[in-house]
Amino acid sequence: MTNPDAAPTTYDYLVVGAGSAGCTLAARLADACPHATIALLEAGPSDDSVLIRTPIGIAALVARRTRYNWMFRTTHQAALDGRQTWQPRGRGLGGSSSINAMVYTRGHPGDYDDWKAAGCPGWGWSDVLPYFRRAEANVRGANAYHGADGPLIVSDLRDVNVFSHRFVEAGVQAGYVRNDDFNGETQEGVGIYQVTQRDGERWNAARAYLHSRRRHNLHVITQAHALRVLFEHRRATGVEIARDGRIETLRARAEVIVCSGAFGSPQLLMCSGVGPAVALREKGIEVVHDAPGVGANLQDHLDFTFQKKLPGDRDTVALTVGSAPDWLRRFAMYRRERRGLFASNIAEAGGFIKTDPSEARPDVQFHFCVALVDEHGRRLHYGAGYSLHVCVLRPRSRGSVGIASGDTREAPVIDPGFLNDPYDASALLRGVKAARRILEAPALAEHGGKELRTHALHTDAELMAAIRSSAETIYHPVGTCRMGSDAGAVVDPDLRVRGVEGLRVIDASIMPTLVGGNTNAPTIMIAERAVEKIVGAQRTVSARSEMTAEA
Template sequence: MKTFDFVIIGAGSAGCVLADKLSASGEHNVCLLEAGKADKNWLIHLPIGIIALLQNRSLNWQFNSHQEKTLNNREIFTPRGKTLGGSSSINAMLYVRGQQNDYDHWHSLGNTGWSFNDVLPYFKALEHQERGLDDFHGINGALNVADSVSKPAINENFIQSAIAAGYPENHDFNGASQEGIGYYQVTQKNGLRHSAAKAFLTPNLHRKNLTVITQTQVEKVVINDGIATGVRYKHRGKVQQIIANHEVILSAGAINSPQILMLSGVGPKAELAKHNIELVQALEGVGKNLQDHVDVLNVAQHNVNQVMALRPKSIWWGVKETLKFITKRTGLLTTVIAEAGGFIKSDPTLDEPDLQLHFVPATMDDHGRNLKLLFTYGISLHVCLLRPKSRGTVTLNSNKIAQHPRIHMNMLDHQDDIDTMVKGVKIARKILSTSPLSLTHIKHIFPGEDCTTDEDIHQFLKEKCNTIYHPVGTCKMGQDELSVVDEQLKVRGIKQLRVVDASIMPTLISGNTNAPTMMIAAKAADMILAEHALAQDKVKVKVH
């Protein structure tokens, strides 16, 4: 069996950052295991490829939830990245950190060292901000953060309509204030996707102390006498095992990390017994506390043809936009689909935004999988609830890693979530009915013109609400009975095992989760390296 100092499970946003930071000094041997393939598919790197990536079975886990009682018994599509870079290789590339209070709240829950002032230096250190250095942004990091170079004219109409409807303009959602409407910044470089793999892994594959093994299905973490000593996995049809001298680090994401923990005997006692898994450490919180941003699309038909549609004028527009990409690396092929949007309050008396908007220059439905709507000229406006109170679970369908876990999103289970989303739909309708957007408006496709009362909108929400791909919280950091890891991200009751990914978030941050996940990994790497440097110093003292 091969031996490494650190074994990282999952080469997603967190795993790529960890692999970089832990191997950088050359003092530690690091092995990174990834279930998917290398990130060589052209769809990954061309931003508009996101449309096809949502349906790509080899690069996307394509999870589906169990039937959701709160959403008319629909199964909710839950795509997650399955390649180097993980979900940062298939996502919409929006660079969003969340609000200061998100992290201060983590700190208030007893998670020392996770306040906004504690995490801001990590955000800055990871980032190369093309706009330049300031109090909130860095320029020496590996992750390129840029302004979008795809800005169809209809996007500006949306921004002006939202401002006319009473919402402030904001040129930097990651600056002093998140509130307002404007353009998102994106993780792109020269018009191409700049994933966690591109930023932190690919440039470092030459390191002799870094081993990356793709197409590897981890079956379990090997735990002996309460100590994580290695990983058992299947590669090219053979079951193999590697040893971790220092630590096993689980970075498989909010869906896969709790699954692997449970298959390793760490989790709720009753759940493990149900699937005949030997109990190693009872932790009731594994798989609980699932949170995601519930989201709904408001779709309208418009008399405008510079949008994404399967219509002659739009197709010709797309051809001209393609030439822009070939000559200047700008235009439609660089689109992240939702360049414009913002953060607003459902009630002006609130202290901070509780809704996020994503504007799409196309008619969309069912994650873009309903192609019939693309034969219509139109636009769509996402409304997303930033801090849901509903909680779901990730449990097991069997004791086999090959079978997807059982996901129960449980969105709109809390009345406050319903009330806020009803307000959000009304706000979206108001913006879509405000000039200049109103000048080209033909009709609302959904919700329809007859959807007017709160109860009508609630029924619409049950029919159309979905996830916007930000699951977190299933191995949460904290001090209560449902916490899985402590503030050092160490799994409770097991030595030499940490979870480092979005699953450790005790509560969902107010925005897209990719940048915060990379921040978590960078901070964790510092903690890990400091701890093992101290251990080595103690050994040196004893020797002398």
């Protein structure tokens, strides 16, 4: 990392946030503009941790408050029995790609065509597919859908748990097709997920884009918490940061680029004076630009989980009196070969299905976990078992992100508005009943076991009550700095913040609508796509300057 005492204070580009988007953007921009200087600012630490590198470390990273997890909480959700739900978010280099389940999915092609139709030219499926391929190094090789030369390693799991295979077989028995590539010709079906791993280790965005090689023009500065974007006459000119107990100012000659995620980006904009004017003035913040859309349009995948406890110590992740020797054996195997349970992402299998034949594309996603995952892993259970997660892919409910004060070091106010739209409740109930049919199929049912808390629930009313009492996020918040061509959009299709100059937002917050799948790969794609827009804009400025000089 950069030595704070030796680092300059002025750069061409300041990139705020070193998550999936920030790592991708900063590295690609440094490569594309070798004569420009880029500073990548991250509030958290380096990602040099065995918990991050070892895939099974997700159990500690997601469930517990650590230096790598912001562990936010939502407001009380009326439709979820008034509960506050957890919102794990990655902190440190790699962001949420350092703590996620490593599942590589892109969503459905129709999701991106929806973006284009909603006023985002250049963001349709045919436009974004080349950038997915550019980012990817798929171990299966290149084809029309996949890349093989990118920095993001996409692998098959080295050792798939026998129960993951049984889930896929049960899904087929329940009437769904087997799918060996959810990112290929079709998304629908059940199968084993590909993961962002290399040789049994997590391959987060920082390993993919930052650590691959040293770039002389890229300065990565950790433990630097962005307090606000600085403006001069409505042009972003720098960022004020808190570092080592001091307040410092870094300047940007060309642009400030915010990549702080669906919660952090709107919070930083609002604390900088860009957001709903009334709300900003209430917090004593001077308004730079009245932008009511900042913080609005929050969307997330609400998730319900079945847990099934198995008799005895049966192949899955087990916490029993006699399991200690197995854990030692598995750990020794991982140290020697980077194989076995410690190389598992736990959510090994899953699927995309239609709960209603009239749907044009899958409306529900499954994540099958080879462990008893309860409350994100915060609640531990004695014994062996597995879990089946269900989420609605395109929720119609909309929430918001607000600010508690003008200080970004205070947690944002997160209100996902879960189940505010009746469609989401009915779709999730259909998904829960579809998941139950898979659990009852012979490939799983013949191994016995009993559902925790849900075994006696069968009617729609009983299952809906269970959803309201226990459903939580599956960690895919997006949309709070919406992209579009209309006056209410926060950023335009080039990801420039409307109403000001020299400022862009590039991360999952710009998604107009939530894609039908996990969001890490789409976020990386957004950053890959954005680099060409930034470079193209800079070339235009340079050309105009040369023409003016000649004249």
